[in-house]
Amino acid sequence: MYCSTKELWNIAVDRGLTNITTAKNNSWDKSYRAWLFKQTDKASSSLTANNVSFDFWSSYKGYSVSWKYDNANNNYLRFNGGKEHIDFNTAKTITTKNIIIQFVKETRSVDEHLHNLYDVIGSGNGVLIQNGEKTEITWSKANRLSRTIFKDKSGKEINFVAGNIWVELLPIGTTVSYN
Numbered sequence: 278m279y280c281s282t283k284e285l286w287n288i289a290v291d292r293g294l295t296n297i298t299t300a301k302n303n304s305w306d307k308s309y310r311a312w313l314f315k316q317t318d319k320a321s322s323s324l325t326a327n328n329v330s331f332d333f334w335s336s337y338k339g340y341s342v343s344w345k346y347d348n349a350n351n352n353y354l355r356f357n358g359g360k361e362h363i364d365f366n367t368a369k370t371i372t373t374k375n376i377i378i379q380f381v382k383e384t385r386s387v388d389e390h391l392h393n394l395y396d397v398i399g400s401g402n403g404v405l406i407q408n409g410e411k412t413e414i415t416w417s418k419a420n421r422l423s424r425t426i427f428k429d430k431s432g433k434e435i436n437f438v439a440g441n442i443w444v445e446l447l448p449i450g451t452t453v454s455y456n
Contacts, residue, residue: 326411374440383448
């Protein structure tokens with residue numbers, strides 16, 4: 278799932294909503310802390326994540342995902358079910374500068390529609406992919422209103438490359454190929 282922040286704000290305006298939570302009468306963004314970003318955007322000299330691929334469900338290959346590194350533009354192109362994943366609004370292949378693979382606990386088929394739940398509050402492991410490189414990371418989120426914090430293995434908060442950030446939530450134990 279993905280959305281446009283601009284359109285979310287438009288819907289909020291249409292519904293008469295602001296950044297003030299009426300239940301608590303305080304600003305939701307009072308304690309907001311933005312992610313950190315690098316000052317440089319440079320391809321790595323040692324590619325460890327030229328192609329990244331995984332299946333959401335092995336029995337549904339139409340949902341298989343791959344990200345292919347475009348060295349010339351220093352970004353990743355998304356493929357879904359073996360085909361370029363095309364943005365409906367731009368009619369162009371979806372690209373991103375940063376990919377987070379966040380491994381989370383999955384609870385399957387929680388209702389009659391076979392929806393799944395993913396635990397994103399707590400902590401776990403993940404992978405950051407940017408500039409042709411993969412980096413093992415950890416993630417943590419204290420509660421529903423807090424921002425997810427991503428850190429490298431030394432415990433330092435990671436810096437994203439300026440540009441899109443795509444977060445893939447995958448069940449713990451999912452096999453991801455990097456080549």
